[in-house]
Amino acid sequence: xxxxxxxxxxxxxxxxxxxxxxxxxxxxxxxxxxxxxxxxxxxxxxxxxxxxxxxxxxxxxxxxxxxxxxxxxxxxxxxxxxxxxxxxxxxxxxxxxxxxxxxxxxxxxxxxxxxxxxxxxxxxxxxxxxxxxxxxxxxxxxxxxxxxxxxxxxxxxxxxxxxxxxxxxxxxxxxxxxxxxxxxxxxxxxxxxxxxxxxxxxxxxxxxxxxxxxxxxxxxxxxxxxxxxxxxxxxxxxxxxxxxxxxxxxxxxxxxxxxxxxxxxxxxxxxxxxxxxxxxxxxxxxxx
Amino acid sequence: xxxxxxxxxxxxxxxxxxxxxxxxxxxxxxxxxxxxxxxxxxxxxxxxxxxxxxxxxxxxxxxxxxxxxxxxxxxxxxxxxxxxxxxxxxxxxxxxxxxxxxxxxxxxxxxxxxxxxxxxxxxxxxxxxxxxxxxxxxxxxxxxxxxxxxxxxxxxxxxxxxxxxxxxxxxxxxxxxxxxxxxxxxxxxxxxxxxxxxxxxxxxxxxxxxxxxxxxxxxxxxxxxxxxxxxxxxxxxxxxxxxxxxxxxxxxxxxxxxxxxxxxxxxxxxxxxxxxxxxxxxxxxxxxxxxxxxxxxxxxxxxxxxxxxxxxxxxxxxxxxxxxxxxxxxxxxxxxxxxxxxxxxxx
Amino acid sequence: xxxxxxxxxxxxxxxxxxxxxxxxxxxxxxxxxxxxxxxxxxxxxxxxxxxxxxxxxxxxxxxxxxxxxxxxxxxxxxxxxxxxxxxxxxxxxxxxxxxxxxxxxxxxxxxxxxxxxxxxxxxxxxxxxxxxxxxxxxxxxxxxxxxxxxxxxxxxxxxxxxxxxxxxxxxxxxxxxxxxxxxxxxxxxxxxxxxxxxxxxxxxxxxxxxxxxxxxxxxxxxxxxxxxxxxxxxxxxxxxxxxxxxxxxxxxxxxxxxxxxxxxxxxxx
Numbered sequence: 029x030x031x032x033x034x035x036x037x038x039x040x041x042x043x044x045x046x047x048x049x050x051x052x053x054x055x056x057x058x059x060x061x062x063x064x065x066x067x068x069x070x071x072x073x074x075x076x077x078x079x080x081x082x083x084x085x086x087x088x089x090x091x092x093x094x095x096x097x098x099x100x101x102x103x104x105x106x107x108x109x110x111x112x113x114x115x116x117x118x119x120x121x122x123x124x125x126x127x128x129x130x131x132x133x134x135x136x137x138x139x140x141x142x143x144x145x146x147x148x149x150x151x152x153x154x155x156x157x158x159x160x161x162x163x164x165x166x167x168x169x170x171x172x173x174x175x176x177x178x179x180x181x182x183x184x185x186x187x188x189x190x191x192x193x194x195x196x197x198x199x200x201x202x203x204x205x206x207x208x209x210x211x212x213x214x215x216x217x218x219x220x221x222x223x224x225x226x227x228x229x230x231x232x233x234x235x236x237x238x239x240x241x242x243x244x245x246x247x248x249x250x251x252x253x254x255x256x257x258x259x260x261x262x263x264x265x266x267x268x269x270x271x272x273x274x275x276x277x278x279x280x281x282x283x284x285x286x287x288x289x290x291x292x293x294x295x296x297x298x299x300x301x302x303x304x305x306x307x308x309x310x311x312x313x314x315x316x
Numbered sequence: 317x318x319x320x321x322x323x324x325x326x327x328x329x330x331x332x333x334x335x336x337x338x339x340x341x342x343x344x345x346x347x348x349x350x351x352x353x354x355x356x357x358x359x360x361x362x363x364x365x366x367x368x369x370x371x372x373x374x375x376x377x378x379x380x381x382x383x384x385x386x387x388x389x390x391x392x393x394x395x396x397x398x399x400x401x402x403x404x405x406x407x408x409x410x411x412x413x414x415x416x417x418x419x420x421x422x423x424x425x426x427x428x429x430x431x432x433x434x435x436x437x438x439x440x441x442x443x444x445x446x447x448x449x450x451x452x453x454x455x456x457x458x459x460x461x462x463x464x465x466x467x468x469x470x471x472x473x474x475x476x477x478x479x480x481x482x483x484x485x486x487x488x489x490x491x492x493x494x495x496x497x498x499x500x501x502x503x504x505x506x507x508x509x510x511x512x513x514x515x516x517x518x519x520x521x522x523x524x525x526x527x528x529x530x531x532x533x534x535x536x537x538x539x540x541x542x543x544x545x546x547x548x549x550x551x552x553x554x555x556x557x558x559x560x561x562x563x564x565x566x567x568x569x570x571x572x573x574x575x576x577x578x579x580x581x582x583x584x585x586x587x588x589x590x591x592x593x594x595x596x597x598x599x600x601x602x603x604x605x606x607x608x609x610x611x612x613x614x615x616x617x618x619x620x621x622x623x624x625x626x627x628x629x630x631x632x633x634x635x636x637x638x639x640x641x642x643x644x645x646x647x648x649x650x651x652x653x654x655x656x657x658x659x660x661x662x663x
Numbered sequence: 664x665x666x667x668x669x670x671x672x673x674x675x676x677x678x679x680x681x682x683x684x685x686x687x688x689x690x691x692x693x694x695x696x697x698x699x700x701x702x703x704x705x706x707x708x709x710x711x712x713x714x715x716x717x718x719x720x721x722x723x724x725x726x727x728x729x730x731x732x733x734x735x736x737x738x739x740x741x742x743x744x745x746x747x748x749x750x751x752x753x754x755x756x757x758x759x760x761x762x763x764x765x766x767x768x769x770x771x772x773x774x775x776x777x778x779x780x781x782x783x784x785x786x787x788x789x790x791x792x793x794x795x796x797x798x799x800x801x802x803x804x805x806x807x808x809x810x811x812x813x814x815x816x817x818x819x820x821x822x823x824x825x826x827x828x829x830x831x832x833x834x835x836x837x838x839x840x841x842x843x844x845x846x847x848x849x850x851x852x853x854x855x856x857x858x859x860x861x862x863x864x865x866x867x868x869x870x871x872x873x874x875x876x877x878x879x880x881x882x883x884x885x886x887x888x889x890x891x892x893x894x895x896x897x898x899x900x901x902x903x904x905x906x907x908x909x910x911x912x913x914x915x916x917x918x919x920x921x922x923x924x925x926x927x928x929x930x931x932x
Contacts, residue, residue: 045758051745052808053764059783059805060771067782122680125672133673140680146914147688148866150883151903154890155687158694158900163702165690171703194683214401217368218459220388221395222415222466232414236405255775257869258883262890272777276873279781289785292778303773311766314813 064296071290087290099268101294107189107260107270108253112246114193115200119245122197123204124230127211138201145198149191153262156191157182187263188270192253199252200245207241208234244309247302254295271295318379318392318469318502319344320365325374327360327526334360336526337374342470345500347493349513352523353549358506359474361523365504366395366472378469394463395472399479400455402447408434408458409443415466433465436495453484460492464499471496471503477512489515510550514538522546540659544651547584554590554625556583565650568621570600570643574650576658582651587614587628589647592635599640601625608632617641694900714897724902727885734796734871734881735864738803742860746811747853751841753812754819765816768809780873787874794878802870807860814859818852819845855917862910862917882906 071088073081091097119141126138144152159165161182170177181187211234219233257272264270269277271291279288296303320342327335335357342348350358363369365376367388376384383391403411412430421429434440437457447455456476463471473492477485493516496503507513513520514534522529522537522545530542541547548555558567560581565572572583592603592615604616604624613632617625625643629635647661693707694700695714700707718724752758753765771779783802784793792798822845830840846853868883876884886906889899 043756043758045752045756045761048752048756049749049758049764052749052812053767055745055805056767056770056808059801060779063779063782063786064774066786070785122676125676129670129673131670131673133670133677137673137676137680140677140684143684146911146918148868148883148907148910150868150886150890151691151907152687154886154899154903155691157890158690158896159687168703168705172705212399212401214397214399215403217366217388218395218397218401218462219403219414220368221366221393222462223389223418224414225389228418233403251772251775255777255779255869257777257872258887262887271775272869275777275781279784279873280876285785285788288781292781295775295778299775299778300773303775307769307773310769310772314766 067289067293067296071286071293074286087286088294090287091290091294096268097274097291100271100274101298103185103268104254104271104295105298107185107192108250110189111192111196111253112249114189115196115249116242116245118193119197119200119204120242123201123208124234126201126205127208141201142198144194149195149258150262152191152194153259156187156194156263160187160190182263183265185265187265188256188260191259191263192256195259196249196252199248203245203248204238204241207238207244211237240309244306247306247309250302251299251306254299320470320502320504321375321377321380322361322365323375323377325361325364325371325376327357327364327369328372333526335364338526338528340521340528340531342502342504344502346518347496347503347505347516349517349520350504350506350523351508351510351513351520351549352529353508355525356523357526358508358521358523360526362395362472362474362504362506365470366393367391368395392469393472394466394468394470395474396456396459396463396476398475400459400476402455402458402462404447406447407443408439408445408447408450411447411458412443412462412465415462419466429465433461436464437461438491452480453488456480456488457491460495464495464501469502471501473503473505475506475508478507485512486515492516514550522549524549540656541584541649542656543654544582544584545654547649547651552587552626554583554585554587556585556619556623556625558583560650568619568623570619572643572645572648574658574660576650576652579652581657583645583648584651585625585645585648587626589645590625590627591644591646592617592627592629592641593644595640595642597640599642601641601643603635603637603639603641605637606632606635617643691900691903694897695904697897697900700896714895714901717895718898718901718905723880723885727880727882728905730796730879731865731881731883734799734803734879735861737800738807738864739857739861741800742804742807742811743857746808747815750812750815751819751845754816765812768812771805772809777869777873780870784873793874794876796875796879799871799875799879799881802874803864803867806867806870807863811856811860814856815849815853818849818856821852822848858913858917862913865910866906 072083072085074084074086076082076084122137122141126134126141129137157164160178160180162177162180164180164182167177167180181190216229216233219229224232254271256270257276260270261273261276264273271294275288275291275295278284278291320340322338322340325335325338326333338357338361340348350361352358360369364371367383367386367390371384374384375382378392383393388395403414406414409430412433413426416426416429430443431440434443437460439454439457439461442450442454442458447458450458459476460473476492477488480488489512505513505516514537517534519531519533520537521531524545530537530546532540532542537546537550541550541553544555547553556565556567556570558565558570558581560566560574560576560578562578563573563575565574565581565583567583574581574583601617601619604618607614607616613629613635615627615629615635617627619625627643645660648659649656650658696710696712697707698711698713699709753761780802783805787793787798787801792801826848827840827844830844831837835843865881866883867881868887871879871881871884872887875881880888882902883906886899886902889902893899
């Protein structure tokens with residue numbers, strides 16, 4: 029047993045370590061754990077006419093019967109699915125390339141793939157409006173060669189999709205690359221040695237080893253898209269809107285915190301499996 | 317029945333010449349060890365034979381068939397990797413069966429062959445184990461079995477026992493030797509351990525900086541090293557830099573009659589071939605330290621200019637630090653310009 | 664001699680990514696230095712710094728810059744004050760519940776962030792913290808906890824214990840060891856974590872918008888209102904360059920110190 033601990037007990041005091049970690053842990057309890065429980069509690073124990081509170085699922089019933097709310101949830105789920113469908117193949121091919129290539133070109137590709145991590149989404153939103161918006165750069169270029177303008181994705185559901193894919197490329201590539209790093213060169217060479225071609229190597233050797241990383245990447249994407257605010261707020265349509273802007277509007281513009289928190293709890297429920305899986309993988313990685 | 321022939325094979329990585337115009341023919345059923353320090357190009361050479369690197373020049377043929385440009389999955393070679401490289405997401409059976417499945421063999425045939433090979437490597441009944449449930453030695457046996465089950469024409473082993481402890485290494489070494497002789501499979505074995513090479517090989521190829529220093533049976537490599545490098549690399553060897561003048565080798569008061577022309581030379585004497593006698597007068601050297609190993613003793617000798625030599629003597633008690641001595645090499649070689657120009661053995 | 668094969672896949676990826684990732688940002692940069700650019704000209708009619716003068720002459724821009732800088736400084740200082748001692752404790756001391764407390768900082772990451780922000784905002788509403796500077800400070804502080812603890816813990820752990828022990832051996836007190844051995848060794852990584860915290864707070868949009876706006880306007884919040892309400896395109900472009908370039912350089916530096924590997928591992932790859 030370490031000396032500090034023994035000393036701490038011998039004097040009948042709280043160990044120094046606990047004192048040192050107390051402030052941030054208290055902050056986590058107050059600002060994360062407590063709000064979550066409080067959110068569930070205050071959306072289930074609603075004020076009743078007599079001035080007390082009683083158990084009620086009224087706000088949830090409202091959400092799941094209100095077609096506007098349901099549309100917003102649907103567009104969020106749709107965006108999540110579409111983004112994942114774009115992100116996985118794009119990022120997996122980039123990550124596979126980076127895993128097996130080296131040299132200056134590969135370094136350049138890796139640099140570019142990670143670059144969006146350093147671009148705040150608000151600047152990205154602005155850039156995409158300038159490029160893809162009405163009379164944006166793409167329109168300019170098309171016009172200059174005599175082609176018609178594009179159907180701009182700005183203010184349609186595709187606007188947030190483009191932005192979110194752009195924004196999520198770095199982290200997805202990094203997660204997949206880190207998973208691919210665990211597949212040793214030799215185990216791939218051993219497979220080729222026994223006669224596996226590129227496809228069999230990918231299918232039988234690489235893919236089974238990175239399933240976990242793929243699930244982590246998907247979880248991260250799901251969590252990110254369910255909580256996306258800036259990109260859908262700036263690039264997306266006014267209605268239906270994704271959960272992020274929807275919650276913000278309900279909370280600030282409609283001044284209806286209880287409904288907003290109900291919406292938040294619903295996003296928690298949709299993400300809980302992914303969230304737990306993601307946090308568990310991070311924790312496991314950290315231990316190793 | 318397979319003969320491996322390597323002609324003028326080179327490999328460059330950028331400006332680095334990893335292997336330079338390498339030539340070797342491995343006879344059917346022969347076990348050849350590629351021995352050299354790290355960076356000598358031995359692994360690169362093995363990887364070119366396996367198809368994991370493409371030769372920059374030259375030709376590799378297996379049974380007369382050119383394989384130089386053929387990808388590894390189409391070559392009749394089986395490679396055992398240093399880190400065993402087992403597929404950790406598959407159990408032992410599936411590790412072995414993978415290659416057979418790719419060849420679309422019938423299920424029964426696969427089962428029969430996998431079980432036969434597992435039996436050969438002493439792992440019968442281990443098929444359903446996951447690889448992480450095996451010990452290091454067992455994992456390396458599975459890796460060997462995985463290569464053997466495809467009945468390759470050439471077996472390639474890339475320092476397969478490097479990660480195992482001494483005791484296990486020696487046992488596996490014998491097992492591999494037995495198995496190789498039983499199957500009569502042509503084998504190339506890369507190692508940087510001279511013991512391993514001396515114990516296993518029919519012939520040893522000593523490599524340095526991508527070139528061959530010597531290709532010979534183990535006893536020849538030990539007894540008649542072709543170059544000072546081989547002399548120093550295999551076993552323990554005293555190498556003395558000096559010059560020959562009027563038929564005698566000179567170094568700091570030490571002289572030895574050698575029948576070679578005048579000029580610079582390196583004298584190579586193994587400790588067990590370097591006898592020492594108590595000097596009547598000043599002597600060419602003195603005893604620096606005596607280390608007693610029981611069965612024999614090593615005497616550290618210091619020459620007049622501080623150069624240290626070792627001599628193996630039967631009895632430690634005859635020697636004391638500071639004692640003036642003369643040196644009497646029983647067997648030695650003289651090298652000049654990297655070539656042996658004289659050998660003597662007065663045994 | 665074999666010539667290295669042309670890396671067509673690499674060229675394809677490099678071209679596609681350059682087009683999709685660098686090009687939009689270049690367009691913004693061009694707009695920032697443009698005085699006149701009317702449709703349908705492919706290049707601007709007139710380059711110049713006119714809008715830089717205009718933007719830097721606006722009072723709301725200067726208020727936002729001051730707010731953002733103050734906010735980032737305050738958050739980083741508080742975060743360092745509470746997180747660094749905790750990180751040292753996690754790395755070097757034994758105490759009951761060490762593991763569970765260490766992983767408790769992950770709790771926030773199991774939930775969609777914006778939902779969590781709304782839940783926190785619900786509590787802030789009762790406390791009267793909505794629309795206040797300290798409300799925004801608190802929300803940003805929570806955001807910095809995870810990496811301000813985890814990265815320094817890794818840094819402290821990577822300091823070889825024997826180095827500290829040999830310092831004790833030659834007669835240094837524990838505090839002296841920390842000051843002269845541990846801190847200098849872990850210093851660069853911790854500096855990078857501080858930088859991340861500063862830049863992260865500077866960038867952060869969602870929390871600032873939900874908790875702070877419209878009373879507390881950080882630069883990104885101002886940027887949103889420019890996008891929504893400002894017909895002059897160049898204002899947003901100039902603000903983008905202003906907001907992004909310094910922080911980008913800082914982030915590049917931080918990433919070099921921390922390394923992309925641990926970046927990814929931190930995200931659970």
